[in-house]
Amino acid sequence: xxxxxxxxxxxxxxxxxxxxxxxxxxxxxxxxxxxxxxxxxxxxxxxxxxxxxxxxxxxxxxxxxxxxxxxxxxxxxxxxxxxxxxxxxxxxxxxxxxxxxxxxxxxxxxxxxxxxxxxxxxxxxxxxxxxxxxxxxxxxxxxxxxxxxxxxxxxxxxxxxxxxxxxxxxxxxxxxxxxxxxxxxxxxxxxxxxxxxxxxxxxxxxxxxxxxxxxxxxxxxxxxxxxxxxxxxxxxxxxxxxxxxxxxxxxxxxxxxxxxxxxxxxxxxxxxxxxxxxxxxxxxxxxxxxxxxxxxxxxxxxxxxxxxxxxxxxxxxxxxxxxxxxxxxxxxxxxxxxxxxxxxxxxxxxxxxxxxxxxxxxxxxxxxxxxxxxxxxxxxxxxxxxxxxxxxxxxx
Numbered sequence: 001x002x003x004x005x006x007x008x009x010x011x012x013x014x015x016x017x018x019x020x021x022x023x024x025x026x027x028x029x030x031x032x033x034x035x036x037x038x039x040x041x042x043x044x045x046x047x048x049x050x051x052x053x054x055x056x057x058x059x060x061x062x063x064x065x066x067x068x069x070x071x072x073x074x075x076x077x078x079x080x081x082x083x084x085x086x087x088x089x090x091x092x093x094x095x096x097x098x099x100x101x102x103x104x105x106x107x108x109x110x111x112x113x114x115x116x117x118x119x120x121x122x123x124x125x126x127x128x129x130x131x132x133x134x135x136x137x138x139x140x141x142x143x144x145x146x147x148x149x150x151x152x153x154x155x156x157x158x159x160x161x162x163x164x165x166x167x168x169x170x171x172x173x174x175x176x177x178x179x180x181x182x183x184x185x186x187x188x189x190x191x192x193x194x195x196x197x198x199x200x201x202x203x204x205x206x207x208x209x210x211x212x213x214x215x216x217x218x219x220x221x222x223x224x225x226x227x228x229x230x231x232x233x234x235x236x237x238x239x240x241x242x243x244x245x246x247x248x249x250x251x252x253x254x255x256x257x258x259x260x261x262x263x264x265x266x267x268x269x270x271x272x273x274x275x276x277x278x279x280x281x282x283x284x285x286x287x288x289x290x291x292x293x294x295x296x297x298x299x300x301x302x303x304x305x306x307x308x309x310x311x312x313x314x315x316x317x318x319x320x321x322x323x324x325x326x327x328x329x330x331x332x333x334x335x336x337x338x339x340x341x342x343x344x345x346x347x348x349x350x351x352x353x354x355x356x357x358x359x360x361x362x363x364x365x366x367x368x369x370x371x372x373x374x375x376x377x378x379x380x381x382x383x384x385x386x387x388x389x390x391x392x393x394x395x396x
Contacts, residue, residue, distance in 0.1 A: 030055050030344045037062040045095045053090040055340035056110030066140045066200045070170035071096035073195035073202040084134035107288040110311040127156035135165040143175025148216040149233030155213035167205045177201050187211035229296040230266040231289040243388045244328050247362040250382045250390045254278045257323040262345045267294030269326045274303040281305040313348040325349040325359040350376035353395040
């Protein structure tokens with residue numbers, strides 16, 4: 001078993017700094033780790049200690065529906081021994097499979113923080129990374145990240161399943177699960193669905209063939225004569241999204257300014273700011289694949305900048321300040337609209353800007369960021385177009 005560490009005690013809510021957006025979510029401060037809300041069928045997990053999670057982790061404040069069904073199905077099958085979990089999230093399998101030694105793999109900075117707090121066997125890795133093959137591999141498919149991402153993850157899972165081993169796949173039927181399962185099943189030689197709950201599915205695939213699934217190609221495209229590089233699963237990996245394209249038209253003056261790109265994705269906003277003469281650009285993203293993509297985008301265009309793997313601004317020195325913060329904040333997790341991370345982006349911007357500094361963000365028209373920006377700045381709407389809006393907040 002991947003023995004859990006002692007659970008930390010989360011801090012009480014402090015008072016918010018005057019004029020700034022509090023760090024609070026529905027579960028306390030954004031940075032707090034707290035016990036995950038488990039469905040009744042998973043309450044047995046709590047016998048081994050509370051499963052921790054935090055805002056920004058997929059499934060929070062509970063656990064992902066597909067991962068919950070996966071844990072129940074693998075436990076019912078009596079899985080034991082070495083297990084490799086390639087999308088661990090908050091680490092449910094590490095507690096649920098009590099007779100197994102589970103290596104927990106993640107690409108999310110927020111999830112990695114939670115995992116390192118609870119477990120010993122934790123890896124930050126992306127598809128293609130060399131890990132020791134395992135007799136049992138588990139993978140929750142994130143169909144909302146696109147076909148290329150799922151193909152990359154399933155090819156990686158296939159390569160890491162030892163000869164004669166078993167791959168457990170979980171996912172949402174409405175997000176292409178059965179199609180992806182059949183693709184892997186052809187390479188493995190055998191596969192069947194073993195659990196269903198609503199739209200969620202779990203399949204068991206036994207490796208009786210040694211066929212190799214190919215990794216999808218790296219995505220590349222051009223924005224303002226910049227060559228953009230994006231790994232599968234990175235936001236807008238196939239081309240610039242309409243919202244970011246709109247923000248580029250209203251980027252404002254960047255010449256000689258220190259610019260922070262929050263939630264950088266493939267690095268387009270930060271790279272354009274660097275090309276237009278920013279004194280320094282810093283790009284942050286929770287997704288390790290985005291970090292590698294953004295570094296590649298800067299490098300391929302001969303641009304200087306710092307790219308950090310970070311849960312919002314966690315990786316920044318506490319005293320670092322910027323003149324301009326740019327963002328197209330994330331607000332979807334699977335099927336759900338989740339604003340915890342986006343609102344923390346707004347709070348972080350308020351902390352990182354001096355008086356007179358500004359944040360420019362793009363958002364869907366219906367998303368309510370104005371009040372949060374107004375906690376620390378003077379807010380105006382620069383544009384509304386195609387269902388999106390450009391908001392500018394100047395620090396008071």
